[in-house]
Amino acid sequence: MNSERDFNEIIMSLARKRGFIWGPSPELYGGSSGFYDLGPLGKLLKNRLENQIRAAFVRANFWEVECPTVSPREVWLASGHLEGFIDPVTECTKCGQIYRADNLIAEKSPEMNIAGLNADGLTETIRKIGLVCPSCKGDLGPVQAYNLMMQTRLGLNQEAYLRPETATTTYLLFKRFLTFFRDKLPAAVFQIGKAYRNEISPRQGMLRLREFTQTEGQIFLLEKDEMDWSQFHDITDEKLPLVTYKAQEKGKFDSIMTKMSDAVKNGFFQKPAYAWCVHLAYTIFRQMGFSDEKMRLRQHLPTERAHYAADAWDVEIHTESFGWVECCGIHDRGNYDLSRHQEFSKQNLSVKVDKEYVVPEVLEIAFGIERPLFCLIDNSFRPESKERDTDWLQFPPEVAPIQVAVFPLMGKPELLTPSEKIYDAVMDAGFVAQFDVGGSIGKRYRRQDEVGTPFCITIDYTTIEDETITVRDRDTMEQVRVHTSDLTKVLRGLVRGTIQFNSLK
Ligand SMILES: [Zn+2]
Structure with a gap:
């Protein structure tokens, strides 16, 4: 662990000295963790990465949009973020230190299955296993659901939140997209912009930020398109470095270069359209300059999946600083988002298919740019030599x-x-x-x-x-x-x- 931390320190001090990354920001006032400034070279590097991302999406027929970063409460109620985008936290009753309850429990009793436990369940678990504050041995208070969204207000008193992802703001445009795309699905759009997450105590420097730049590509499509995706035929012979969840369950984490056609045949991907998205994400990371040796595509274990995800794979990058780092998620979000916004907005977000109205499905490629930016500096570092x-x-x-x-x-x-x-x-x-x-x-x-x-x-x-x-x-x-x-x-x-x-x- 020590050498990892040392390498990260080497990279961060180089990044600071040479004008890539400064912070935590604002340095002049002591800095808040989770915020960084990009110096002139960091900004140039980020621009280059964004250009590569943009070019890859546009080549794949995605259209770019830009939405506000602040939205009123009802948006986040509908999206599920008010209720679901939470960390369970507990405060030490003696020293006041705040911890992620699930992480503390997992550290003390890694064999315990606490997936799906609510705040009360976690509080009870802490009592049962006799967990105390790691720093002062004081008693831990009851577990509370802590929402990760940053709250603000519009005008005098309208409750609003800074977006925790760009995706939701893209979905809000769906009716407009239907007109723009002349009612034809599939339709693909992407957005690059700031998102905010009020992490309790962000560590790991550039990997966990409270403000970051997100890129999210969305494909709106029908269920039948997911199985019959013509663009998949262009990539059937391409190979990706895959680590399936079944391999992980057997303790195997090395990637295997797998032909796309075989991956679908063997059921690693359920749907050709989804498989195509995974390939596109991989292509984007290749174009940002990552090599196959430093990249793997890892399937989520069934217990890891988010509330909206039917299947999920990550692009992970290997770093000297932190080992494998999750950099991009490819999500099958089903019709969860559009259904929720249809229900809450009371507007019709369905399309007509064979005389019936159906809410389209969504496939998503989502990643922050700061992580690959950091990983690229990490991967590019060469020590002085003879x-x-x-x-x-x-x-x-x-x-x-x-x-x-x-x-x-x-x-x-x-x-x-x-x-x-x-x-x-x-x-x-x-x-x-x-x-x-x-x-x-x-x-x-x-x-x-x-x-x-x-x-x-x-x-x-x-x-x-x-x-x-x-x-x-x-x-x-x-x-x-x-x-x-x-x-x-x-x-x-x-x-x-x-x-x-x-x-x-
Ligand atoms: Zn304490």
């Missing part, structure tokens, strides 16, 4: 916060003028680039290695003679000369991985 006198970040080029750095060999006018021209061309081609004139070339390479910039360009006196520049590869620290007229084409290939650096030598 070859390189600094620790560095090996970000996949496509998501690196800065993709290209441009250096004039020296700050002289005859080098600055062509350098600025090249810098402009690189920016115009859509790369995130940085211009740096300060210090020796060695120092400048080092600075870029530290923030994970994959390619550095140097303009020297040879450039003036023959219009070639050097491109330096972060990973091998090797350089090649490229003609300026080929530069953006070469960079695009290098960033996308369609050109290998070695082939330029």
Whole structure:
């Protein structure tokens, strides 16, 4: 456990020093846990991840929407969050420390099955097993249901809540979607935006936040579509790293690369449409730069599933800091949400199928962006070595916060003028680039290695003679000369991985 904590501390101190993540925020006033600021490089990295996510959803025919982050009470009553989005907590009667009751019980008596127990049941269990405050041995008070939503008010006194997920706000638009999609289902939409969860005492830094950015993709469809999903045929030969719940029950947690067609045939996924969503989630994480070795898809045990979920799989990322980290959930929400909003709003949210009105089903891909952002920094960390006198970040080029750095060999006018021209061309081609004139070339390479910039360009006196520049590869620290007229084409290939650096030598 110690080494895990140490590695997380290495990553967080690097992230702080190099301008990725600051906090807890507001640092100036001591900080509140569960809140972080993104520095300039953290924000660039997040933008890149969002761009990848957006591109993947749009390619899969999802449309993006944006909804308010505050909604009145009736929305959360209908969604089930007022009643169901709760943690059971207990307060020490002596020192006042607050604990998650279920976690405390599980720590003391891991063999006990407390799933489904209400507050009274948990209070009784605490008495029965003689549980006391871990820090002062004082008696624990009665267990209370603590709602994780942040409350606010509209105007003088209308009760309202900050959304704990973007999904519910997307569902509220369903009638509008029907018109927009000309009454045709399936229809797919996604939303990227802030969500809030008032965790009791968030630990684990970036993994448990009170305010975070969520991405949730929703497919509205009919039951018959779930079994007959034409897009599934495009991916039947693709393989995913799967860990089924049956394997977990046998103590096996290593993923097995499984062909999609086999996964459905063997009943790992009940529905082809759901299987397609799991594959899409996997694709999104691949495009954010995670490799198969660091990724697995884990099926929830039947006891783990949320109140609305008929089947559930998670994308998990392996980190040095915390081991496997749950990063994305793929949920079969059934028609729970639309039915509830139909009931509470008294508006018709059904569609007509063969002369009958039915409430559509929902499949969902849901994840926060801060977790993959942290995991990517964790996965990209490389310690200093004989070859390189600094620790560095090996970000996949496509998501690196800065993709290209441009250096004039020296700050002289005859080098600055062509350098600025090249810098402009690189920016115009859509790369995130940085211009740096300060210090020796060695120092400048080092600075870029530290923030994970994959390619550095140097303009020297040879450039003036023959219009070639050097491109330096972060990973091998090797350089090649490229003609300026080929530069953006070469960079695009290098960033996308369609050109290998070695082939330029
Ligand atoms: Zn205590």
